[in-house]
Structure formats: structure tokens, C-alpha cells
Amino acid sequence: MNDMCSDFINRRHMTSFGNKALIEERMEEENISIPVPGSKKIDRSSRSFKPEIVVTSIQFSPTGRSFAATSTEGLLVYSLDNNVMFDPFDLDIDITPENIRKTLKKENFSQAIMMSLRLNENLLIQEVLESIAVDNSKSNL
Numbered sequence: 001m002n003d004m005c006s007d008f009i010n011r012r013h014m015t016s017f018g019n020k021a022l023i024e025e026r027m028e029e030e031n032i033s034i035p036v037p038g039s040k041k042i043d044r045s046s047r048s049f050k051p052e053i054v055v056t057s058i059q060f061s062p063t064g065r066s067f068a069a070t071s072t073e074g075l076l077v078y079s080l081d082n083n084v085m086f087d088p089f090d091l092d093i094d095i096t097p098e099n100i101r102k103t104l105k106k107e108n109f110s111q112a113i114m115m116s117l118r119l120n121e122n123l124l125i126q127e128v129l130e131s132i133a134v135d136n137s138k139s140n141l
Contacts (some may be wrong), residue, residue, distance in 0.1 A: 090118050104131050
């Protein structure tokens with residue numbers, strides 16, 4: 001030993017954290033504990049829950065450029081086309097193009113407009129708006 005350097009390293013005193021003698025010395029000086037893997041203190045009351053996502057149905061468009069899937073997360077619509085966007089608002093099972101056209105035939109224009117806006121199909125909205133006569137636009141809305 002010269003100048004506090006040891007030429008011989010005793011492998012029995014080596015751990016994954018370094019030289020055992022130096023670790024014990026440091027612990028005595030600073031009173032620091034060495035963390036052991038798996039001994040991390042965590043708050044057991046805060047648990048993370050990862051829900052299982054289940055896909056119940058998949059339907060492809062006739063062109064094969066888009067598909068829709070129903071899952072536990074809701075309705076998911078995927079498309080290769082950028083201009084197709086399905087973004088319904090307050091959608092109900094009774095809001096269908098057929099029911100909107102039936103509402104138009106009953107001349108309940110305000111409900112037909114609201115239903116078409118909820119379905120958010122541009123051609124259907126245009127059809128509803130164009131079917132309202134100018135004379136009826138103020139009285140029935």
C-alpha cells in the first residue's frame with residue numbers, strides 16, 4: 001500500500017454497489033442507506049388500473065379505404081382518406097338518415113335540422129336545408 005492505494009483488490013468485498021468497505025465507511029459518515037432493488041417505498045393506496053380493451057365488432061367500407069370498430073372505449077373510425085371525418089355530436093340510436101327523412105316528410109323542420117347536425121353528414125344537412133321552402137323558413141323553425 002502506497003499513498004492509500006491498494007494494488008490488490010479482494011473480490012470477496014466487491015458488491016454490485018462497489019467496494020463493501022467503502023460503502024460501510026460512507027454509511028457511517030453520512031448515515032445513508034443503500035437502496036436495494038425492489039425495496040422502493042411506494043404509496044400502496046395509489047394503484048394504477050389498466051382496463052382491458054375489448055373489440056366487439058369491426059366493419060370495413062366497400063372501398064376498403066376505411067373501417068370502424070366498436071370497443072369498450074367507444075366507436076373508432078379509421079380512414080386512409082383525409083376528407084372523411086366522423087365527428088358526431090350528441091348522437092342517439094334513433095338518429096338515422098331514414099328517421100331524418102321521415103321527420104322532413106312530417107314537416108318538422110327544426111327537429112330534422114337538429115338531427116342532421118348531430119349526425120354531421122354534409123350531404124344530409126344540405127338535403128334537409130334545401131327541402132325547407134322559403135315560405136316555411138320563418139314559421140316552422
